[in-house]
């Protein structure tokens with residue numbers, strides 16, 4: 001069912017950034033969107049904006065790490081629309097800090113949101129897609145799923161995991177007519193950096209011997225702002241994947257993401273590591 005108009009698409013993390021832009025873009029293309037995230041007021045406002053009649057939009061507030069909330073999301077979608085054509089696994093955040101000092105509990109939390117919850121929600125949606133003989137799972141990965149950086153490798157490793165999960169799923173679901181793709185955003189201006197700061201401030205406040213390197217890390221992020229993309233750059237890739245009979249295995253966007261990934265592929269590992277190494 002590649003034509004977007006009429007498709008029923010669940011989008012997680014739709015209360016801001018890439019998920020919100022995706023909901024806007026898909027709704028404009030005539031899809032029926034099911035938007036989810038924890039901040040109910042934001043979801044309700046977006047739902048009213050997308051379709052004041054409520055006929056083509058459903059807001060289901062919930063925490064993607066909660067089994068009960070995930071089940072409620074899928075059940076409410078099927079109760080209202082009777083099918084699921086797309087699942088955009090977008091909810092996620094980043095934890096920063098040197099591996100030596102990040103508490104294991106914080107690492108587990110990051111994997112719980114970015115990896116295990118994505119797998120669990122996909123497991124709930126797949127029986128419907130398989131029975132339909134059609135559907136598309138779009139995982140929002142990252143350039144960080146190919147390029148791990150010092151002080152960021154907890155988050156980066158969650159996105160590395162999505163590379164493998166996406167490839168495995170693609171092969172497993174091909175016989176059933178279900179398509180699977182991964183989108184690798186580069187740096188996009190959203191709430192992501194603020195959320196990562198909030199999740200990591202306590203950890204970085206006790207960085208000890210790593211303290212002198214934190215300023216260099218922040219400067220690196222500031223430099224990236226010069227090439228930053230907009231959430232709609234990624235929403236456009238999601239739209240292309242859902243509208244295609246045969247989506248690309250991966251979409252890299254915006255342009256700087258393609259450049260970084262090309263450099264990673266071209267350069268010897270030691271040389272590439274110099275680009276990302278810690279600086280005071």
Ligand SMILES: NC(=O)c1ccc[n+]([C@@H]2O[C@H](COP(=O)([O-])OP(=O)(O)OC[C@H]3O[C@@H](n4cnc5c(N)ncnc54)[C@H](OP(=O)(O)O)[C@@H]3O)[C@@H](O)[C@H]2O)c1
Nearest residue numbers: 013015016017018037038039063064091092142188190191
């Ligand atoms: N921005 C970038 O540069 C960038 C680059 C590469 C990849 N990405 C990926 O893109 C995706 C979207 O991020 P963004 O940049 O749009 O950041 P964002 O503006 O912070 O949006 C993140 C979304 O995820 C939701 N979320 C987070 N934890 C959740 C939970 N436990 N349960 C339900 N929803 C949850 C948030 O909603 P609530 O807080 O309301 O729950 C929010 O809607 C993430 O997977 C991120 O890793 C971003």
